[in-house]
Amino acid sequence: MPQAAENVSVDQSGAFVERFSLEPTAQGALSGLTFAVKDLIEIAGRTTGCGNPTWAKTHPPAACHALCVEQLLAGGARCVGKTVTDELAFSLIGENHFYGTPLNPRAPERVPGGSSSGSASAVACGLVDFALGTDTGGSVRVPASNCGLFGLRPSHDLISVAGVMPFATGFDTVGLMTREANVLARVAGALLGVEIPEDPRVTRVHLVTEAFALCEPDTRRALAAPLDSLRRLFGDRLRETSIHEIDGELGGTGLEAWYQSVYRILQWAEIWNSLGSWIEETKPEFGPVTAGNFELARTLNRAEIGPAVRRRETYCQRVNAFLQPGDLLCIPTTPAPAPLKGTVGGRSQDATNYYPAALSLTSLAGIGRLPQVSLPAGECSGAPIGVSLLAAHGRDAFLLAAVRQLAQAWPDAVGGR
Amino acid sequence: MPQAAENVSVDQSGAFVERFSLEPTAQGALSGLTFAVKDLIEIAGRTTGCGNPTWAKTHPPAACHALCVEQLLAGGARCVGKTVTDELAFSLIGENHFYGTPLNPRAPERVPGGSSSGSASAVACGLVDFALGTDTGGSVRVPASNCGLFGLRPSHDLISVAGVMPFATGFDTVGLMTREANVLARVAGALLGVEIPEDPRVTRVHLVTEAFALCEPDTRRALAAPLDSLRRLFGDRLRETSIHEIDGELGGTGLEAWYQSVYRILQWAEIWNSLGSWIEETKPEFGPVTAGNFELARTLNRAEIGPAVRRRETYCQRVNAFLQPGDLLCIPTTPAPAPLKGTVGGRSQDATNYYPAALSLTSLAGIGRLPQVSLPAGECSGAPIGVSLLAAHGRDAFLLAAVRQLAQAWPDAVGGR
Numbered sequence: 029m030p031q032a033a034e035n036v037s038v039d040q041s042g043a044f045v046e047r048f049s050l051e052p053t054a055q056g057a058l059s060g061l062t063f064a065v066k067d068l069i070e071i072a073g074r075t076t077g078c079g080n081p082t083w084a085k086t087h088p089p090a091a092c093h094a095l096c097v098e099q100l101l102a103g104g105a106r107c108v109g110k111t112v113t114d115e116l117a118f119s120l121i122g123e124n125h126f127y128g129t130p131l132n133p134r135a136p137e138r139v140p141g142g143s144s145s146g147s148a149s150a151v152a153c154g155l156v157d158f159a160l161g162t163d164t165g166g167s168v169r170v171p172a173s174n175c176g177l178f179g180l181r182p183s184h185d186l187i188s189v190a191g192v193m194p195f196a197t198g199f200d201t202v203g204l205m206t207r208e209a210n211v212l213a214r215v216a217g218a219l220l221g222v223e224i225p226e227d228p229r230v231t232r233v234h235l236v237t238e239a240f241a242l243c244e245p246d247t248r249r250a251l252a253a254p255l256d257s258l259r260r261l262f263g264d265r266l267r268e269t270s271i272h273e274i275d276g277e278l279g280g281t282g283l284e285a286w287y288q289s290v291y292r293i294l295q296w297a298e299i300w301n302s303l304g305s306w307i308e309e310t311k312p313e314f315g316p317v318t319a320g321n322f323e324l325a326r327t328l329n330r331a332e333i334g335p336a337v338r339r340r341e342t343y344c345q346r347v348n349a350f351l352q353p354g355d356l357l358c359i360p361t362t363p364a365p366a367p368l369k370g371t372v373g374g375r376s377q378d379a380t381n382y383y384p385a386a387l388s389l390t391s392l393a394g395i396g397r398l399p400q401v402s403l404p405a406g407e408c409s410g411a412p413i414g415v416s417l418l419a420a421h422g423r424d425a426f427l428l429a430a431v432r433q434l435a436q437a438w439p440d441a442v443g444g445r
Numbered sequence: 446m447p448q449a450a451e452n453v454s455v456d457q458s459g460a461f462v463e464r465f466s467l468e469p470t471a472q473g474a475l476s477g478l479t480f481a482v483k484d485l486i487e488i489a490g491r492t493t494g495c496g497n498p499t500w501a502k503t504h505p506p507a508a509c510h511a512l513c514v515e516q517l518l519a520g521g522a523r524c525v526g527k528t529v530t531d532e533l534a535f536s537l538i539g540e541n542h543f544y545g546t547p548l549n550p551r552a553p554e555r556v557p558g559g560s561s562s563g564s565a566s567a568v569a570c571g572l573v574d575f576a577l578g579t580d581t582g583g584s585v586r587v588p589a590s591n592c593g594l595f596g597l598r599p600s601h602d603l604i605s606v607a608g609v610m611p612f613a614t615g616f617d618t619v620g621l622m623t624r625e626a627n628v629l630a631r632v633a634g635a636l637l638g639v640e641i642p643e644d645p646r647v648t649r650v651h652l653v654t655e656a657f658a659l660c661e662p663d664t665r666r667a668l669a670a671p672l673d674s675l676r677r678l679f680g681d682r683l684r685e686t687s688i689h690e691i692d693g694e695l696g697g698t699g700l701e702a703w704y705q706s707v708y709r710i711l712q713w714a715e716i717w718n719s720l721g722s723w724i725e726e727t728k729p730e731f732g733p734v735t736a737g738n739f740e741l742a743r744t745l746n747r748a749e750i751g752p753a754v755r756r757r758e759t760y761c762q763r764v765n766a767f768l769q770p771g772d773l774l775c776i777p778t779t780p781a782p783a784p785l786k787g788t789v790g791g792r793s794q795d796a797t798n799y800y801p802a803a804l805s806l807t808s809l810a811g812i813g814r815l816p817q818v819s820l821p822a823g824e825c826s827g828a829p830i831g832v833s834l835l836a837a838h839g840r841d842a843f844l845l846a847a848v849r850q851l852a853q854a855w856p857d858a859v860g861g862r
Binding site for chain 1 (some may be wrong): 470471473487504505506507508509510511512515516519520601602603605606607608611613614615635637638639711714715717718719721722723724725726743747748750751752754755756757758759762814
């Protein structure tokens with residue numbers, strides 16, 4: 029079970045860039061809950077730093093709260109501060125050259141994961157009930173998995189990104205992290221503007237074979253027990269499914285193709301659209317890893333964009349046609365537990381294979397515009413690991429109901445409360 | 446039938462803010478076609494003006510082309526320039542205080558419509574084969590209708606907005622205008638990354654009663670002939686449907702509720718998220734109408750946001766549950782032909798009822814995230830009027846196929862070629 033590290037102080041966590049208190053604007057379903065927001069999400073009157081000092085210096089204070097923050101305040105929740113993000117959201121690690129590495133209280137020698145690093149840390153340290161992050165390529169799901177939390181990436185386009193720094197707009201989402209499945213459902217329901225049903229009626233759970241094959245051997249072994257629990261819970265509704273049953277391709281490299289031939293290209297292309305002119309104009313100071321990452325975006329061969337869009341839409345249509353309303357996909361959230369601090373560089377310097385494997389896993393929801401929840405599923409090498417459930421685009425309420433039910437039925441494996 | 450005003454020069458049209466030539470990066474389905482892009486869409490090395498001189502002065506040149514432009518160049522099309530937009534996209538009229546009013550060649554005493562005013566003018570004047578616009582609240586559909594063109598607003602989120610000025614992100618789309626239905630299908634297929642089928646298999650066409658009731662009497666009378674043609678073509682597959690069969694509400698004001706209680710609130714809220722901090726920092730020079738429009742965004746009671754999101758998602762789910770895969774909705778694009786020049790002020794000064802009626806019509810696709818095509822359908826008071834078909838979210842290929850088939854079957858009424 030995930031432990032809230034109740035005795036960690038705000039200072040020890042390193043999770044926050046700023047503390048304040050925004051009172052709720054109404055009472056509602058979220059009354060009594062406190063939250064923090066990633067410093068990529070606007071709070072009226074404050075400058076959104078986006079994890080980079082040059083950004084903070086070259087942007088004015090926000091004129092108003094991001095739409096998602098207004099929704100939470102109107103639901104009764106109280107906002108207590110802004111949290112550390114990786115520089116301009118461009119990392120899955122959580123080590124910010126300028127603002128430090130927020131504590132992963134479940135594995136202090138390891139990174140929290142990013143880019144919603146401070147949000148994950150604040151929730152895992154018990155400093156707030158939930159926190160908002162953003163997830164383009166895994167930036168909520170990965171830190172949730174690393175820190176033993178529940179983390180939602182919603183269906184693309186169903187939670188407003190107004191007032192959130194644009195990064196790769198075809199993949200950007202606002203997501204959230206919690207310690208408890210029922211809090212996840214409550215808050216996500218408010219953000220999505222929907223009711224979460226009591227009975228999700230899961231008809232099928234597909235374990236995606238190639239996704240589990242991407243895990244490191246230790247991680248795969250550690251996931252065996254939670255998968256056995258899933259088998260007992262779902263019986264013959266659970267089956268092993270190849271990604272090629274979904275994407276209709278013959279052979280090939282499975283999920284790596286989703287990453288290499290689609291996600292990688294479109295993410296870099298859109299990142300340069302969002303940030304390239306600011307970078308060329310201001311020549312910002314970057315941490316060394318970030319500089320390398322943006323160089324990949326800058327030097328992309330943009331003639332690859334047209335074919336990548338066509339392939340993205342083909343994959344997206346196929347996965348959404350495959351998934352029936354009561355179907356779930358099940359994959360590991362990450363290929364391994366959180367890396368030890370200081371061991372993974374940028375995408376251009378990655379000697380560990382962590383990035384391509386992690387992004388191959390996260391590309392499935394990104395390309396398919398699917399909702400995904402990472403659930404705490406156990407430990408590997410003494411650190412948390414997560415397992416993820418995904419549903420068809422727009423089936424967020426069903427997915428959240430299934431996660432809540434699973435956490436109740438299966439408290440030891442998924443840390444339900 | 447819409448006439449390309451072949452003898453109008455570029456200068457006479459007033460459609461362009463800049464002329465240049467970007468060659469295709471490959472040969473493909475769009476080879477031989479020329480296009481222009483609204484000056485809200487980035488072209489590498491050039492400053493995107495967004496219709497406001499202060500914006501142009503306070504933003505650097507674009508680092509790269511917008512994703513949609515890259516897709517078109519990779520498809521074989523050639524880009525010949527950038528077109529006039531209403532200031533920061535905040536108008537449906539097409540009269541820019543700083544850059545003038547592009548010619549509506551079909552009704553020179555009337556406005557072209559906006560905010561994609563120059564794009565509509567360039568296509569209607571025969572200066573390009575097609576033009577890109579953006580459509581948040583009607584900015585492609587309305588000028589297409591006013592100028593006798595085909596205009597597509599795609600399903601929300603299915604054509605990339607990377608490299609396009611964010612306005613109201615929950616409603617922003619990249620759309621296009623053409624003189625011919627088959628060009629619309631070709632170009633939209635390239636942007637959407639999908640094939641347009643030969644046989645759309647339309648199962649049902651719903652004429653939305655309350656939408657036609659929003660038209661001015663002359664316009665309703667002028668639409669009678671095209672509706673009769675639709676009745677002959679679709680026979681008993683065509684029926685009259687109340688909006689309340691779709692939204693499940695009892696009585697009420699019909700589509701005005703979609704506008705007043707959802708679209709109006711969320712659009713203004715998101716506009717202030719996108720542009721408020723820039724406006725407060727730079728204090729830009731605005732035309733008088735634009736200044737009034739932004740004042741409405743600035744002074745919105747943001748406590749209305751939470752309930753408006755919930756209502757938006759309820760309406761969106763209901764319209765998409767109502768629409769079967771082979772179903773179309775049919776509504777007038779606008780409540781009247783293009784207003785005479787100088788007769789409609791901003792939303793805050795509208796004595797004519799044009800804005801609320803027009804936005805009530807356009808809110809249906811906006812809230813439902815639906816694709817919509819405006820087809821040229823005839824004339825009223827000597828000016829073009831359009832009729833629109835809509836389909837369920839994601840059914841863009843089906844909708845475009847239906848429009849192409851309709852234009853072939855029905856050339857006199859809808860200007861097919």
